[in-house]
Amino acid sequence: MAKKLKAEGKPILAFSAGEPDFVSPDAAMNAARAAIDRGETHYTANSGIPELKTAIAAYYKKHFGLEYASGEILVSSGAKPLIYEALQALVDPADEVLVFAPAWVSYVEQIGIAEGVTIVVDTADTGFVPTKEAVERALSSKTVGMILNTPNNPTGAAYDEATLRMLADIAEKNDLWIIYDEIYERLVYGETKHHNILNVAPGIRDRVILINGVSKAFCMTGWRIGYALGPKDVIDKMDDIQGHLTSNASSIAQWAAVGALEGAENDVELRRAEFEKRRDLIFDLLSEIGGLKLAKPTGAFYAFFDVRETPIPDDVEFCKQLLAEKYVALVPGAAFLAPGFVRMSYACSEDDIRGGVARLKEFVDALR
Ligand SMILES: Cc1ncc(COP(=O)(O)O)c(C=O)c1O
Numbered sequence: 001m002a003k004k005l006k007a008e009g010k011p012i013l014a015f016s017a018g019e020p021d022f023v024s025p026d027a028a029m030n031a032a033r034a035a036i037d038r039g040e041t042h043y044t045a046n047s048g049i050p051e052l053k054t055a056i057a058a059y060y061k062k063h064f065g066l067e068y069a070s071g072e073i074l075v076s077s078g079a080k081p082l083i084y085e086a087l088q089a090l091v092d093p094a095d096e097v098l099v100f101a102p103a104w105v106s107y108v109e110q111i112g113i114a115e116g117v118t119i120v121v122d123t124a125d126t127g128f129v130p131t132k133e134a135v136e137r138a139l140s141s142k143t144v145g146m147i148l149n150t151p152n153n154p155t156g157a158a159y160d161e162a163t164l165r166m167l168a169d170i171a172e173k174n175d176l177w178i179i180y181d182e183i184y185e186r187l188v189y190g191e192t193k194h195h196n197i198l199n200v201a202p203g204i205r206d207r208v209i210l211i212n213g214v215s216k217a218f219c220m221t222g223w224r225i226g227y228a229l230g231p232k233d234v235i236d237k238m239d240d241i242q243g244h245l246t247s248n249a250s251s252i253a254q255w256a257a258v259g260a261l262e263g264a265e266n267d268v269e270l271r272r273a274e275f276e277k278r279r280d281l282i283f284d285l286l287s288e289i290g291g292l293k294l295a296k297p298t299g300a301f302y303a304f305f306d307v308r309e310t311p312i313p314d315d316v317e318f319c320k321q322l323l324a325e326k327y328v329a330l331v332p333g334a335a336f337l338a339p340g341f342v343r344m345s346y347a348c349s350e351d352d353i354r355g356g357v358a359r360l361k362e363f364v365d366a367l368r
Contacts, residue, residue, distance in 0.1 A: 001320070004330035014329040015344045018153065019221040022299070024256070024269035033260020035252050044248040047239045048075025048227070052254045055261040057225050060210075064196045068229045074238050075257075077249045078227030079183050079213040082238065083147070084110045085245075085367040086179050086209045086228065089237035090145060090359075091116035098138055098146035100130050102304065102338035103182070104153045119143065124338055127295065128157035128304075132166050137171070145177040151184040151194060151299025154336045154343040156279075158192050158299040161200050168201030177207045177234075183226075184300040186217035186268050189276040192298040206231050216300075218260040218270050223253040262285055275301050278346040278353060285357040286344075289364050301347045304333070308340040311367040315342050327360040 006012040012271045047053070053073045060066045083106065091097060093115035099107050101120045108118045121138045123130050135146075148158040148167065154238030159167075171178050178197065185194040198205055228238060248254070282303050283296050294305035312318040315332040319342060322328050333341030344360075345355055 001323055005323065005327060010327050011322075012327045012329060013352055013359065015346070015348065015352075015356055016329050016331050017347050020216065020271065020347050021349070022219040024220045024223065025218060025260055025264035027207055027263030027267070028214070028218065028223070028256040028260040031263075032256035033250050035255035040251045040255055042251060043287070044251050044254060046243045047235075047306065048073065048248065049251070049254050049258075051064040052225075052261075054226075054259050055258050055300055057075050060229060063233075064199055066196065066198055066229075069232075071232050072229055072235055073106055074226070074228045074235050074242065075249050075254060076226050076242060077220075077224040077307045078215060079181070079211050080106060080328075081242070081246065082213075082226050082228040083107070083179060083181065084113070084209055085238040086211070086230075086234065087111055087114040087116065088241050089234055090177055092144075093144060095144040096140060097144065098135065099337070100148065101259060102128065102147075102152070102333060102336040102341065103147075104149055106147075106336055107147050108337070113173055116144075117142070120337055122349050123155075124341065128152065128155040128162050129159060129180050130167070132170070135167065135170055139174060141175060143174065145179065147179045147181065147198070149181040149183075153184065153186055154302050154331070154333070154338070154341075155236050155304045156300050156302045158194060158295025159238050161195055164195055164197050164200040166167050168204050170358040172201075172204055172211060175207075177209065178204070179209050181211045183211060183213055184216050185212065187272055187275055187301060188299040188300065189272075189279050205212060209234055212266065214257045214260050216256075217272070218264055218269060219267075220256065220260060222231055223250070224254050225249055225257040226251050239349075275346070278348075278350060279303075282308070282344065282346045282353050282357065285354065286360075289357075289361045290309075291364055291367075301345055303337075303344045303346060305344070310364060313340060315339055318342060322360065322363050326363045328356050328363070330358045330360075
């Protein structure tokens, strides 16, 4: 609908993007150009070029003190296919997988493609963090694993150490694996720290598949480079699946990712600081709108607010009417297993944030 209105010349302000508005760092661009000039245009090893695996291992050692060998790392065309491959490797038909709602759209679909069953643990009314009781209630003899995502898309919440320890304990006691999607790990704000679950619970290394990549923090969504780190037997299976699917990720993009990991730390911090400013701005502005309920996001680049106490408690209807009347595009929470909520991405300019929230305020004020 937003695209149609835009094509009609309407002044659409879109806050639906799941990607940074910044271009990729120079270090990535230069490494890609150099790779083209060297003629790095052939198939690479299915699991990734050794240089990139070395850079990924060095990154995990530096940031988390974790040691991963080359055979425990798999590079793919973005983080998304890695979650798919992990699920294909780990889920048999009718196996149950816990997903913590609100959740990123692809988890449920990918579990379905693996013929698994998604069991939703809702965190909408517990501050977007799961409680032990809720997780234990969701377990059955068919549960094989869980997907965790912190910092979270769409909520912007980051799990604290106690929550991660609780989840790690449950995984250990019930023999579950964990797909740990930490694609937004560099984007945390204020006092908030991102915790790698293996720093909190080192004993569960054999049951954790870490998912990360250059898409978000390094502003490289279009290059399509993600990586998984995990126990060799699982990584081997994922590697086999990938071998019959895409084969290696783009050779040039892999070199760009080497450039980013080795030379773009400053860019990551500068952009993180920029997102933090926008986070503060959008939170302050949204907080002035009566009827919307929201917690201050602590990570990623999304504000996620509750519209259940407005005159339009249905999130899809809320977004439709807002778009039709004020030309502001947001994403209904229903897309994230969270009806009654709405996601607003702040991966855009401060001017757009001010303009978009002003229109949103006019819309909500006029409802009363
Ligand atoms: C939580 C989460 N995981 C994974 C991905 C996929 O990342 P990539 O673009 O590297 O495939 C996204 C992208 O939106 C995401 O939000």
